[in-house]
Amino acid sequence: MNPRSRRLCLGAAAGLLSSPLLALSxxxxxxxxxxxxxxxxxxxxxxxxxPTRRAIVESLLAAAALGLPLWALLHVIALPLLAGMEPRxxxxxxxxxFPQLAGWILFQALLGWSFAVLEALVERWLGPAPVPEAPPVPPPTRILILGGGFAGVATAEQLERAFGGSAEVELTLVSETNAMLFTPMLAEVxxxxxxxxxxxxxxxxxxxRTTVVRGRASRVDLALxxxxxxxxxxxxxxxxxxxxxxALGSVSNYLGMTGVAEHAFDFKSIADAVAIRNHVIDCFERADCEVDAEERRRLLTFVVAGGGFAGAELAGGLNDFVRGMLPYYPRVPRDEVQVVLVHGGERILMELSEPLAAYAQRTMAARGVTFRLKTRLKDATADRVVLSDGEIPSRTLVWTAGTAPNPLLKTLGVEVDKRGAVVTEPTMQVGKHTNVWVLGDAASLPNAATxxxxxxxxxxxxxQSKQLARNLLAVLHGEPLRPFRFKPLGALCVVGHHTACAEIQGLRFSGLFAxxxxxxxxLSKLPSLERKVRVVFDWVVELFFPRDxxxxFELGSRRGGGK
Ligand SMILES: Cc1cc2nc3c(=O)[nH]c(=O)nc-3n(C[C@H](O)[C@H](O)[C@H](O)COP(=O)(O)OP(=O)(O)OC[C@H]3O[C@@H](n4cnc5c(N)ncnc54)[C@H](O)[C@@H]3O)c2cc1C
Structure with missing residues (x-):
């Protein structure tokens, strides 16, 4: 007998036992x-x-309390109405x-007491009523995202949106940092x-609704x-x-140049940008009291390796920064300050059309940036940058000339391309591992549109994150998957004070408008309204005041890469 039927029978039996009192009253x-x-x-x-067993006293009192309304319902309202009279x-x-009220309260008290006693006796005799088993709830599907950059965070956001509050999935994101970096504005930092x-x-x-774990993924076991x-x-x-x-992104690749790895600043993280900024200011402070002219030149020469977007934007931004600092360092000779961009190709910004890249180079050169094109970096020491065609005495080298997909990807035992990115299906799954997905800088993914x-x-x-979330949802719901397809919108590059180049849907813009x-x-792409407001404030402040x-860091406690 199920617990509900058992309780109903016991309740009826308790009613039968107490009925003489009701009949009498x-x-x-x-x-x-x-x-x-x-x-x-x-x-x-x-x-x-x-529906659950109560203590005897509790059952007695609860039932007795019902005596009053039952008496009123029956003797004051129902019985007179049945007899064709007005309610009393x-x-x-x-x-x-009134005497019947006392009878009802006593009857109800007896009913509650006998019900609780019967239940206790039956339970002692037969054991507790079996608890019905809850209908089986399937365990949530565990989705683990590795990497808290653009790809990882956007995937988590898309999955949160797709699954809403559903308990169908459990989302976890592992990231080395506790914040997502908006790299397009890194040069401005x-x-x-x-x-x-x-x-x-x-x-x-x-x-x-994603559990965030700050930590570094050191091993991915696809089999287990x-x-x-x-x-x-x-x-x-x-x-x-x-x-x-x-979504593990990429790391700097020094192309085997150990001197560069040891002495150059990376330009990928917020710590890198802060370290570069502090180092540049430090070079000015040291140059201000440096009596050796050669050392002063080294301190005031800033070399950026790589003429892609990151390198060009950094060189343009740094050039504005160092030239803007000159009025506060009157002992620093203006003509000794140099920002040099070293690039192996014939022209910078290969991602843009030739006329726009030429415009960018002209504009930057007019503001004081020196270009060393068709020149390769060969090595670096603490006070020198060695090039394929000479040397630059300098205490500052920033490396933006090469990146490679995260080295952890090579340990997975799946196919990688020559750069080390995981070769994925157009759906972003990895070969036969249909539960392994890769995107962003870590993936070698074909674009079905091109x-x-x-x-x-x-x-x-x-x-990619949008398509990946859709495909993951489709897998869980047994629906067909779609390949990644996207027509790029264009490219934008800021090259210095109030100047940029833009190529959007085939249209070219340059100068102040760009x-x-x-x-x-x-600004519209920057996540969260609060960050947008903060950045706008910084830009407004910059219009009226000099750069900070x-x-x-405190002297003697410098951290970060570089010299
Ligand atoms: C200076 C600069 C400027 C750029 N400007 C532009 C631009 O204007 N427009 C544009 O489209 N692109 C730009 N890019 C490129 C863009 O930043 C990358 O393509 C993009 O960040 C790739 O996203 P991702 O998520 O794959 O990698 P990332 O954004 O690099 O994210 C990888 C994440 O994984 C984390 N991680 C790495 N290893 C581990 C591990 N073992 N365990 C846990 N977490 C780990 C990292 O900390 C990081 O949070 C720029 C890049 C740089 C460096």
Whole structure:
């Protein structure tokens, strides 16, 4: 017998046991068989109203409390109506049936007491009523995202949107940093236009239903479906998954030049940008009291390697920054300050059309940037940058000339291309591992719209995340998957003070208009309203005040790469 039926039977039995009291107290109004039937029905009702077992006293009091309304319902309203009379609302009429009230309260108390006693006896005799098994709820599908950059965060956001509050999936994101970096504005941080934290967006406030784990994924076991995560402080642990999304981005690739690896600044993270900014200010402080002219020149020569977007934007921004600092360092000779851009190709900004790239180079050269084109970097020491056609004495080298997909990808045992990016299906799955997904800089993914491999840009990483989330949802719901297809919108590059180049849907813009376009478009892409407001404030402040030259480290406690 199921627990509900058992309780109903016990309630009816308790009603039967207590019925003599009801029959006795209501004998003036109810025939005895009706009183017995009513008592049995009330016992069953009591069992329904109290679906779990109560203590004896509690059951007695709860049932007794129902005596008053039952008395009023039956003796004051129902019985007079059945007899064709008005309800007994008046005090005098109620007084007539008052003895029945005492009878009802006693009957109900006895009913509650006997029901609880019977339940306790039966439970002792038969054991507790079997608890019905809840209908099986399938465990949530565990989706683990590795990487908190553009691709990883956008994927988590898309999945949050797609699954809403559904318990169907459990989302976890592992990232080395606790915030997402908006790299297109990184040059402005290095050049002291923007406050560093304003171009980063905290993962925990952006992602509402994703568990964020700050740590470094050190091993991905595709066979056992688990990832080893190293915490900065404390032991490592394992995270299991049903689907894993690899959005591990890329790292600097020094092309085997150990001197460059040792002495150059990277330009990929917020820490890199802050370190560059501090170092540049430090060079000016040192140059200000340097008596050796050669050393002063070295301190005031800033070399950027790489003429792609990152290198050109950094060279343009740094050039504005160092020239803007000159009025505050009157002992620093203006003609000794140099920003040099070293690039292996014939022209910079291969991503833009030739006339626009030429415009960018002209504009930057007019503002003081020196170009060393068709020149390769060969090595670097603490005070020299060695080139294929000579040397530049300098204490500052920033490397933007080469990146490689995250080295962890090579340890997965899946196919990688010559750069080390995971070769994926057009759906972003990895060969036979249909629960392994890769996107962003980590993926070698064909674009169905062009038939070419996707370039490693944020624009593509964000678009890929949308398709990946749709495909993952389709897998879980047994629907067909779609290949990644995207027509790039264009390219934008800011090359110095109030100047930019833009190529959007075949249209070319340059100068102030392109610069305003650059700011407008990237501001709209910056995650969260709060960060947008902060960046706009920084830009407004920059219009009226000089760039900040406060060093944000203490002398003797410098950190970061570089010299
Ligand atoms: C200076 C600069 C300017 C740029 N400007 C533009 C631009 O204007 N437009 C554009 O489209 N693109 C631009 N890019 C390129 C763009 O930033 C990248 O293509 C984009 O960031 C790729 O996104 P991703 O998520 O694949 O990688 P990333 O954004 O690099 O994210 C990778 C994430 O994984 C984390 N991670 C790495 N290893 C581990 C690990 N083992 N465990 C846990 N977490 C790990 C990293 O900390 C990082 O958070 C720029 C890049 C740079 C460096």
């Amino acid at each position: 209501s004998r003036a109004d109810l025939p005895a068989p009706v009183a017995v039937l009513l008592a049995v029905a009330l016992g069953a009702l009591l069992a329904l109203l109290a 609302w008046t005090a005098a009429a109620m007084r007539e049936v 290095a050049a002291s236009s923007l406050e560093a934290s304003h171009i980063t967006s905290p993962l925990r406030t952006n992602l509402r 479906q688990r990832v080893q995560v190293e915490a900065e402080h404390g032991p490592s642990w394992q995270l299991g998954y049903d689907h894993v999304v690899l 038939g070419k491999a996707c370039p490693p840009t944020a624009q593509f990483a964000i678009r 610069w305003l376009l650059w700011r407008g478009i990237y 030259i406060v060093q944000t």
